[in-house]
Amino acid sequence: MKILVIGSNSFSGSNFSNFMLEKGYDVTGISRSREPNDVFLPYKWGNKNFQNFKFFQYDLNVHIDQITALLEKEQFEYVINFSAQGMVAESWENPTHWYHTNVVSQVALHDSLRKQRSLKRYIHVSTPEAYGSSNSGWVKENYNFSPSTPYAVSRASCDLHLLSFFNAYDFPVIFTRAANVYGPGQQLYRIIPRAFLSSRLKRKLPLHGGGGSTRSFIHIRDVIHATYKVLKDGSPGETYHSSTNEIISIKDLVNMACKITNRPFEDVIEESEERLGKDQSYLLDSSKLRNELNWTDKISLEDGLIETLEWLDTNIGILKSLPVDYIHKQ
Helix, strand or coil: CEEEEECCCCHHHHHHHHHHHHCCCEEEEEECCCCCCHHHCHHHCCCCCHHHEEEEECCCCCCHHHHHHHHHHHCCCEEEECCCCCCHHHHCCCHHHHHHHHHHHHHHHHHHHCCCCCCCEEEEECCHHHHCCCCCCCECCCCCCCCCCHHHHHHHHHHHHHHHHHHHHCCCEEEEEECEEECCCCCCCCHHHHHHHHHHHCCCEEEEHHHCCEECEEEHHHHHHHHHHHHHHCCCCCEEEECCCCCEEHHHHHHHHHHHCCCCHHHHEEEECCCCCCCCECCECCHHHHHHHCCCCCCCHHHHHHHHHHHHHHCHHHHCCCCCCCCCCC
């Protein structure tokens, strides 16, 4: 089985690449940026099958011809796309960048992919932000989108475009949406690693809006196992949610991190204004994935936090010298 992972440098993409290499598959990864420090790349943490991984630094905005040539040469059977211009708050600053990367360039990719006869399944990793804030409870898989930010609008637009390709061409797309993913190797600007690093280095952590918004955090390995089940047994045209059934506020999450690191909550956080357009909750109903594909989450939030802290402590000599703020690349 030949597998292409688009966005292989991302947190989820690098973990999925590592998982598939461990299972003995040949994996090709492409990302817009060169590979970051090894501390963020699980497939470089001693994977015995690393020789089966090939990486190409291709940007969907620039290198669509090279990507198409790679598709035609390698004849991939399975393509998993983790790539997107992320970060909600920053999408207000340069919305055209988000729409170009997450819609226009993705459409060009999909138009190339639909012409590849070898393609059996295309997994498109989307986001719960397409639904908007789930204030009325747990959300089932649907296309009743209500995005509230340029980032979310761009992701919802791409999903609808792919649905049209499925209806018109039988394009073998399967959608996945995961709740807030975390774990060892996550980028430092994300809330959990940043909270731990702030606590360890006695830095202040901005708590937007006092941390009142609620989320359901899920460990990366649980999400990767879900993605693998969807890859093998999911039905084209369908969407699958991976989420825990637990809800926690951002404030309580940071408080947990402080307790684990034995630091007073008040010494770590500083309250700041709420981010523009921030949704108050993302609650994904994952019963479809559980019932149809026999998936379940296995890692508790407390165990996952401890494991993430162990990764951070092991690599703190490197991590403390790296930027903790998101750096936008056009």
